[in-house]
Amino acid sequence: MSITPISKGAAIGFIGTGVMGQSMVKNLMAAGYQLHVYNRTKAKTEPLVALGAISHDSPGELARHVDLLISMVGYPHDVEQIYLSEQGILANAKPGTLLVDMTTSSPSLARRIEQEAANKQCFSLDAPVSGGDIGAREGRLSIMVGGEAAVFEAVKPVFEVLGTNIVHQGAAGAGQHTKMSNQIAIASNMMGVCEALAYAKKAGLDPSHVLKSIESGAAGSWSLSNLGPRMINGNFEPGFYIKHFIKDMGIALEAADEMGLETHGLKLARQLYEQLAELGEENSGTQALYKLYTTS
CATH class of the missing domain: 3.40.50.720 (NAD(P)-binding Rossmann-like Domain)
Known part of the structure; x- marks a missing residue:
C-alpha cells in the first residue's frame, strides 16, 4: 500500500x-x-x-x-x-x-x-x-x-x-532506544547540576554569578542553562514531571539489563528521584532534585 x-x-x-x-x-x-x-x-x-x-x-x-x-x-x-x-x-x-x-x-x-x-x-x-x-x-x-x-x-x-x-x-524501536540514551545522559547530568549549584550556595557564593561562569565552558549543558536558573529561583513547576522521568529511567534500566549493560549513574539517579517522589514531589519538575541537596 x-x-x-x-x-x-x-x-x-x-x-x-x-x-x-x-x-x-x-x-x-x-x-x-x-x-x-x-x-x-x-x-x-x-x-x-x-x-x-x-x-x-x-x-x-x-x-x-x-x-x-x-x-x-x-x-x-x-x-x-x-x-x-x-x-x-x-x-x-x-x-x-x-x-x-x-x-x-x-x-x-x-x-x-x-x-x-x-x-x-x-x-x-x-x-x-x-x-x-x-x-x-x-x-x-x-x-x-x-x-x-x-x-x-x-x-x-x-x-x-x-x-x-x-x-x-x-x-521500529530505534527512536525509543535513542530517547533512552538521552534520558541516561540527563539523569547523571541533573545530579551534577544540582550538586554544583548546591556547592556554590554552601560556599557562600551567589549561584547566579557562578552559573554565568560555568554554563558556557566545558560544564555547559541544556539542563544547566535552562533548569539551573529555575533551581536558583525556587521555581519547581514541571516542564517535565518527576513521575514521568522515573518511568523513563525504569524503561532504560530494563533495556540496559536486557543488553547486559551496567548503568551506575542511572541507578543512582533513579534512587534519588524515587526518594524525592516519596516526599510528595512526583508532580514537580525534574529540577526539584535540587531540594534534596539544599533542604534538610
Missing part, C-alpha cells in the same frame, strides 16, 4: 494535550493543519477547541477522522491501551493512516505497534522527543524517529513544525 505524504490542510489527530502537547497542537494549527484532539481530562482540550481544534470523546473516535495521528501520553501501558485495545486506535483507523507515538515508551512496544499497524494497512513511527516545555512551545524539539524511511519522509514536514533536530535513527 502506498504512503500518502501529509500536506498542509490535512487532518491531524493529537492524543495527550498536556504540558507539551498543548504547545505542539498550537504550533500545528498555526502551520495550517486541521487538528482533532483527545485528552482523558477533557478540560485540557478546551483552550485548543477555542482556537478551532475539534475535540473527540475517545481515541478510537478520533482515529476515524484523521490522516495522521500523533500520541503523547504518560506511560507504556497508556500507549498499549489507546493503540491496541478493542476500542482503540488500530481498531478504528482508516487504511493508510500514519501513526506517530511521541510518548517515551518501550522499544519492544514500538515494534509491536508497527506490526499490528501493518496488519491493519496502517503505518507507524516511534518518535519520542526532548526539549521540554520550552522546546515544545518554541517548536525546537529534538525528535528521535524509528520506523520505515518512507513513513518518516511522509511525516517529516509535520516534524519540522514541531522540532529543529529531527533524525531518523533506524527501524
Whole structure:
C-alpha cells in the first residue's frame, strides 16, 4: 500500500494535550493543519477547541477522522491501551493512516505497534522527543524517529513544525532506544547540576554569578542553562514531571539489563528521584532534585 505524504490542510489527530502537547497542537494549527484532539481530562482540550481544534470523546473516535495521528501520553501501558485495545486506535483507523507515538515508551512496544499497524494497512513511527516545555512551545524539539524511511519522509514536514533536530535513527524501536540514551545522559547530568549549584550556595557564593561562569565552558549543558536558573529561583513547576522521568529511567534500566549493560549513574539517579517522589514531589519538575541537596 502506498504512503500518502501529509500536506498542509490535512487532518491531524493529537492524543495527550498536556504540558507539551498543548504547545505542539498550537504550533500545528498555526502551520495550517486541521487538528482533532483527545485528552482523558477533557478540560485540557478546551483552550485548543477555542482556537478551532475539534475535540473527540475517545481515541478510537478520533482515529476515524484523521490522516495522521500523533500520541503523547504518560506511560507504556497508556500507549498499549489507546493503540491496541478493542476500542482503540488500530481498531478504528482508516487504511493508510500514519501513526506517530511521541510518548517515551518501550522499544519492544514500538515494534509491536508497527506490526499490528501493518496488519491493519496502517503505518507507524516511534518518535519520542526532548526539549521540554520550552522546546515544545518554541517548536525546537529534538525528535528521535524509528520506523520505515518512507513513513518518516511522509511525516517529516509535520516534524519540522514541531522540532529543529529531527533524525531518523533506524527501524521500529530505534527512536525509543535513542530517547533512552538521552534520558541516561540527563539523569547523571541533573545530579551534577544540582550538586554544583548546591556547592556554590554552601560556599557562600551567589549561584547566579557562578552559573554565568560555568554554563558556557566545558560544564555547559541544556539542563544547566535552562533548569539551573529555575533551581536558583525556587521555581519547581514541571516542564517535565518527576513521575514521568522515573518511568523513563525504569524503561532504560530494563533495556540496559536486557543488553547486559551496567548503568551506575542511572541507578543512582533513579534512587534519588524515587526518594524525592516519596516526599510528595512526583508532580514537580525534574529540577526539584535540587531540594534534596539544599533542604534538610
